[in-house]
Amino acid sequence: MSDKKTANNTASTKTPLIKTKGLSVHYPLRSNKIFGPPPVVRAVDGIDIEIAAGSFFGLVGESGSGKTTLGRALLQAAPITHGSIEYNDGEVSYNIETLKGADLKDYRKRAQLIFQDPYAALSPRMTVRDIIAEPLEVMGLTKTRAETDARVREIAAKCRLSLEHLRRFPHAFSGGQRQRISIARALVSNPKFIVADESVAALDVSIQADVLNLLKDIQREMGLAFLFVSHDLSVVAHVCDHVAVMYLGRLVESAPTGALFAKPRHPYTRALLSAIPSLDPDDRGKAQKLEGEIPSPTNPPPGCKFNTRCPHAQDKCRVDEPELVVQDGHGVACHFWQELMDK
Amino acid sequence: MAKLIEVENLTLQFKTDEGLITAVDDVSFSIAPGEILGLVGESGSGKSVTAKSLMRLNPSNAIYSEDTKINLHLDGQEPIDIMQIKSAKDMKVARGGAISMIFQEPMASFAPAITIGDQMVEQLLIHTDYNAAKAKKYSIEMLDRVGISDADKRFKQYAFELSGGMRQRAMIAMALSTKPKLLIADEPTTALDVTIQLQVIDLMKDLVKEFGMGILFITHDLGVIAQTADNVAVMYLGKLIEKGSVRDVLRNPSHPYTQGLIDALPQLDNLDVPLKAIAGDIPSPLERPPGCVFHTRCPKNLVTACQATVPEFTTLKKDHEAACHLLNEEVTS
Numbered sequence: 001m002s003d004k005k006t007a008n009n010t011a012s013t014k015t016p017l018i019k020t021k022g023l024s025v026h027y028p029l030r031s032n033k034i035f036g037p038p039p040v041v042r043a044v045d046g047i048d049i050e051i052a053a054g055s056f057f058g059l060v061g062e063s064g065s066g067k068t069t070l071g072r073a074l075l076q077a078a079p080i081t082h083g084s085i086e087y088n089d090g091e092v093s094y095n096i097e098t099l100k101g102a103d104l105k106d107y108r109k110r111a112q113l114i115f116q117d118p119y120a121a122l123s124p125r126m127t128v129r130d131i132i133a134e135p136l137e138v139m140g141l142t143k144t145r146a147e148t149d150a151r152v153r154e155i156a157a158k159c160r161l162s163l164e165h166l167r168r169f170p171h172a173f174s175g176g177q178r179q180r181i182s183i184a185r186a187l188v189s190n191p192k193f194i195v196a197d198e199s200v201a202a203l204d205v206s207i208q209a210d211v212l213n214l215l216k217d218i219q220r221e222m223g224l225a226f227l228f229v230s231h232d233l234s235v236v237a238h239v240c241d242h243v244a245v246m247y248l249g250r251l252v253e254s255a256p257t258g259a260l261f262a263k264p265r266h267p268y269t270r271a272l273l274s275a276i277p278s279l280d281p282d283d284r285g286k287a288q289k290l291e292g293e294i295p296s297p298t299n300p301p302p303g304c305k306f307n308t309r310c311p312h313a314q315d316k317c318r319v320d321e322p323e324l325v326v327q328d329g330h331g332v333a334c335h336f337w338q339e340l341m342d343k
Numbered sequence: 344m345a346k347l348i349e350v351e352n353l354t355l356q357f358k359t360d361e362g363l364i365t366a367v368d369d370v371s372f373s374i375a376p377g378e379i380l381g382l383v384g385e386s387g388s389g390k391s392v393t394a395k396s397l398m399r400l401n402p403s404n405a406i407y408s409e410d411t412k413i414n415l416h417l418d419g420q421e422p423i424d425i426m427q428i429k430s431a432k433d434m435k436v437a438r439g440g441a442i443s444m445i446f447q448e449p450m451a452s453f454a455p456a457i458t459i460g461d462q463m464v465e466q467l468l469i470h471t472d473y474n475a476a477k478a479k480k481y482s483i484e485m486l487d488r489v490g491i492s493d494a495d496k497r498f499k500q501y502a503f504e505l506s507g508g509m510r511q512r513a514m515i516a517m518a519l520s521t522k523p524k525l526l527i528a529d530e531p532t533t534a535l536d537v538t539i540q541l542q543v544i545d546l547m548k549d550l551v552k553e554f555g556m557g558i559l560f561i562t563h564d565l566g567v568i569a570q571t572a573d574n575v576a577v578m579y580l581g582k583l584i585e586k587g588s589v590r591d592v593l594r595n596p597s598h599p600y601t602q603g604l605i606d607a608l609p610q611l612d613n614l615d616v617p618l619k620a621i622a623g624d625i626p627s628p629l630e631r632p633p634g635c636v637f638h639t640r641c642p643k644n645l646v647t648a649c650q651a652t653v654p655e656f657t658t659l660k661k662d663h664e665a666a667c668h669l670l671n672e673e674v675t676s
């Protein structure tokens with residue numbers, strides 16, 4: 001496994017760009033009880049992560065694990081119930097959970113979102129030029145039309161969109177091209193932090209590689225930090241420096257990419273890795289099958305959230321919820337990870 | 344081996360306001376009983392349209408070419424040419440009788456206001472001689488067989504009450520309850536998480552063994568193909584460009600497109616290899632390139648041959664063929 005990927009991640013030595021402590025997003029449900037508090041969905045529950053400036057941070061998990069909600073909470077686009085998010089890019093520092101008014105507006109320039117579906121994310125009534133220029137106009141970043149145009153052209157060129165493309169409407173573009181337009185729009189305000197939520201999930205593999213390479217180039221060139229939310233571990237393995245795995249709103253494992261893929265510690269991470277279909281037809285039947293499905297977040301199991309599907313679950317797992325234990329920069333939330341590693 | 348279905352020269356165009364769009368161009372393949380044929384391609388390659396043609400489920404603006412033949416061979420019967428079936432009543436054999444289909448989005452393929460059970464019973468009443476009581480009993484058995492717990496409770500529920508994986512299992516139970524000879528599975532695992540995908544793939548493999556049917560398995564995921572199919576056919580812009588056994592095609596991909604697809608996949612065993620994209624975008628079906636359909640994106644494109652003439656299939660090995668001029672010695676020399 002590469003040393004390059006681990007060497008990149010020296011988050012502990014300098015102030016991280018984003019640091020969360022006990023971050024939780026709970027949604028109350030409508031209750032049919034007269035007394036007592038209404039039930040809540042713990043979409044994100046007590047998450048501590050640190051995203052280093054200029055790094056590519058991967059967040060993986062199945063649908064329903066809370067990864068999208070966590071991404072949105074970092075942008076203050078989901079209601080933060082508990083915990084804190086500190087943002088510090090060297091120029092300004094904010095506490096995101098209480099951010100309001102002019103400061104929030106300023107944060108919006110610094111943190112941007114790229115959506116999953118490039119077909120739904122672009123207005124069909126606007127030209128590509130207008131789509132990319134809109135954030136500049138809304139945020140008042142440019143004074144004149146000429147200035148706006150110059151900035152749009154500069155960003156478009158970075159995302160490999162030609163001048164001819166700028167005059168057209170989104171319907172004339174393929175999925176990969178549309179995703180490049182979405183990326184250009186996110187980059188135009190010169191952000192420091194981008195949440196890319198399943199940004200290649202809707203693309204064909206041949207196009208996916210192209211968009212991933214573009215994101216990676218941009219990250220290096222502009223020194224951006226990415227939170228890359230994905231359900232696809234093989235994609236995450238290729239682009240991210242650090243990977244966090246979520247299950248039912250909790251962080252179950254968090255480590256530099258090289259360490260996570262070489263020596264996954266949590267049984268859930270191992271099962272996820274093993275379930276990726278191998279390209280070798282002779283690997284049939286070798287995958288480790290997980291029984292059952294992710295439980296409903298309205299009614300999570302007691303103890304370790306994964307105990308209902310874990311092949312190694314013991315009595316302790318059904319009662320005590322494990323904390324995230326960090327050792328050599330590799331965090332895992334499992335009572336028995338060490339014993340499982342020795343096996 | 345005797346074939347179950349033989350598709351010959353399937354060509355299909357859609358009549359639209361912008362002109363005729365060729366969706367499938369001269370595609371031939373066959374499936375034997377108990378065989379899983381994987382059909383791979385990117386979006387817009389015509390794989391779903393090809394599958395729907397087997398049941399003639401394409402919209403009314405679809406025009407099939409004259410020489411299209413889809414022969415269905417059933418035990419002890421004369422072959423049935425699905426293209427020649429005239430009445431809707433006779434189509435029953437292709438639509439739910441001998442051929443069943445599993446769709447990609449299970450939420451969209453169940454009627455939302457009818458219980459799962461009623462939908463299963465309805466098709467059994469149409470395609471079998473079961474009475475209502477027997478159809479119900481058998482449907483519950485099938486739900487149980489595909490690993491749905493509390494099958495008799497689920498039988499009375501609606502699609503929205505089931506999770507994604509559960510819905511896909513119910514879809515499989517429904518498709519198999521009429522005991523089809525051929526199952527068409529159109530991206531059956533694409534909407535599912537990897538852990539659930541693995542469960543569904545295992546289930547389908549078990550059922551093939553048990554029922555001995557043939558499966559046309561459509562997917563864009565080469566990994567899924569590697570883990571399920573016996574043979575694979577690769578499509579690009581409505582053309583078949585390579586076909587063969589899953590080992591031959593994945594280990595020795597011979598068409599530049601198949602090679603490109605495999606190279607573009609992120610591999611877990613070597614994280615340092617940069618991802619290689621296939622250059623350019625899939626052309627619009629309105630601007631189908633002349634000659635080899637892939638030449639606009641092909642790194643090995645030859646001006647003389649590739650841009651002018653459509654390549655024929657070259658046999659590389661028994662049952663492994665690819666349609667590329669570069670494999671033809673006369674063209675390259």
